[in-house]
Amino acid sequence: MSEAERVYTDHFLLDENTVIDFVRENLDYFHQEASLHVKEIGDGNINYVFRIWDDKTGQSLVVKQADKRLKSSGRPLGVYRNKIEAEILKLQNAFAPGKVPHIYHYSEPMCALTMEDISDFKNLRIALLEGNIYENLSQEITDFMVQVLLSTTDLLMNRHLKKDLVKKFTNVELCDISEDLVFTEPYFNYKNRNIITKGNEAFVNSVLYADEPLKKEVGVLRNTFMNASQALIHGDLHSGSIFINETGIKIIDPEFAFYGPIGYDVGNVIGNLFFSLANKIVMAPDHIEFISWIKQTIAAIFDQFKEKALHKLKTEVTFPLYNASFIEDYVANIMSDTVGMAGTEMIRRIVGDTKVKDLDLITDIKEKIKMERGLIFSATSFIKNRDKYKRGIDLINEFDRYRKGVNL
Ligand SMILES: Nc1ncnc2c1ncn2[C@@H]1O[C@H](COP(=O)(O)OP(=O)(O)OP(=O)(O)O)[C@@H](O)[C@H]1O
Numbered sequence: 410m411s412e413a414e415r416v417y418t419d420h421f422l423l424d425e426n427t428v429i430d431f432v433r434e435n436l437d438y439f440h441q442e443a444s445l446h447v448k449e450i451g452d453g454n455i456n457y458v459f460r461i462w463d464d465k466t467g468q469s470l471v472v473k474q475a476d477k478r479l480k481s482s483g484r485p486l487g488v489y490r491n492k493i494e495a496e497i498l499k500l501q502n503a504f505a506p507g508k509v510p511h512i513y514h515y516s517e518p519m520c521a522l523t524m525e526d527i528s529d530f531k532n533l534r535i536a537l538l539e540g541n542i543y544e545n546l547s548q549e550i551t552d553f554m555v556q557v558l559l560s561t562t563d564l565l566m567n568r569h570l571k572k573d574l575v576k577k578f579t580n581v582e583l584c585d586i587s588e589d590l591v592f593t594e595p596y597f598n599y600k601n602r603n604i605i606t607k608g609n610e611a612f613v614n615s616v617l618y619a620d621e622p623l624k625k626e627v628g629v630l631r632n633t634f635m636n637a638s639q640a641l642i643h644g645d646l647h648s649g650s651i652f653i654n655e656t657g658i659k660i661i662d663p664e665f666a667f668y669g670p671i672g673y674d675v676g677n678v679i680g681n682l683f684f685s686l687a688n689k690i691v692m693a694p695d696h697i698e699f700i701s702w703i704k705q706t707i708a709a710i711f712d713q714f715k716e717k718a719l720h721k722l723k724t725e726v727t728f729p730l731y732n733a734s735f736i737e738d739y740v741a742n743i744m745s746d747t748v749g750m751a752g753t754e755m756i757r758r759i760v761g762d763t764k765v766k767d768l769d770l771i772t773d774i775k776e777k778i779k780m781e782r783g784l785i786f787s788a789t790s791f792i793k794n795r796d797k798y799k800r801g802i803d804l805i806n807e808f809d810r811y812r813k814g815v816n817l
């Protein structure tokens with residue numbers, strides 16, 4: 410530990426004044442005489458994010474600090490998530506260079522990571538709500554997922570090293586949040602936290618709460634989430650964790666990371682892009698170019714991930730029993746999990762208490778009810794019939810079919 414770091418041996422919450430000293434004392438990044446500016450830019454509930462910059466040189470960086478309590482309720486939350494975030498960003502950068510912010514410094518006692526400022530990239534959810542089209546999205550995100558996810562499976566990674574990582578990335582508290590919010594409460598409202606759009610209560614009762622075959626399939630997906638230590642997954646790969654511009658993507662906020670099923674990440678990306686599509690269908694139905702592009706992109710993410718995963722495994726796996734036939738089954742299972750977990754993500758965002766802007770922005774309540782039903786019908790089919798969808802376009806066609814069939 411350096412002399413400077415010793416000053417920060419006990420966790421205290423940084424603010425716009427103290428974070429400048431923290432950065433000066435721990436990093437040689439800025440010139441000693443630089444006049445630094447700072448702004449808190451975090452928009453979340455459990456961490457603080459500061460941007461610090463020098464106008465003169467244009468240099469900047471970002472400090473993200475984990476709090477030991479939730480900002481909203483004051484409930485304690487362990488800070489191990491912050492170590493996980495620092496460690497996984499380094500690993501992801503090794504497997505997918507440049508696709509995550511570079512880490513400059515990590516202070517374990519302060520639960521603070523200092524990283525590259527990615528302000529040149531836009532939050533994908535917001536960018537899509539603004540109607541921006543990114544021709545590079547499907548290639549970039551599938552490259553990232555294939556590089557990081559497949560490389561951390563024991564098909565490609567030394568199996569002892571993989572088991573060390575499984576231990577290191579055991580993320581009890583944040584997995585617990587997903588197990589409840591994604592895989593339990595939307596179907597069994599035992600904590601009474603679900604928030605259902607007024608007018609959709611009876612629909613949710615019959616289509617989710619009372620559907621036993623659906624519950625069984627969600628149970629299977631939950632069990633996979635909890636027990637398939639397949640790859641080092643991001644764990645929260647929604648469109649607000651993806652930042653983009655014409656040159657590429659940067660993936661942030663992997664504090665939910667753990668060794669879990671690959672389909673959870675791929676399904677999260679796809680599920681959340683359905684919300685971008687849903688928003689535009691209601692709010693900007695004339696924006697045909699965007700609607701057609703986002704449909705193609707959702708389909709392309711499914712197809713390209715599958716194709717690139719097959720290619721990577723068939724060219725790089727050496728273990729003799731993992732032959733072509735094994736690899737085809739392995740990838741088919743990932744795609745089946747992907748479809749099911751796109752479904753669970755779509756449902757939890759509509760019925761659970763963590764909403765998405767894409768739907769919140771729909772002000773016409775009748776249209777919102779209709780769209781939510783179309784999305785929920787599609788999602789339940791994705792969950793129940795997840796082996797059936799072999800191409801990305803099948804998901805889009807299913808959604809279009811259900812959406813057009815909703816009558817109030
Ligand atoms: N490296 C970075 N460069 C620029 N901006 C960043 C960076 N990291 C985070 N941000 C900004 O801060 C916001 C919050 O970051 P992040 O999502 O990591 O925080 P969080 O507290 O974990 O949020 P959540 O509650 O959504 O999980 C991001 O949406 C982004 O606008």
Ligand SMILES: [Mg+2]
Pocket residue numbers: 453662664
């Ligand atoms: Mg977060």
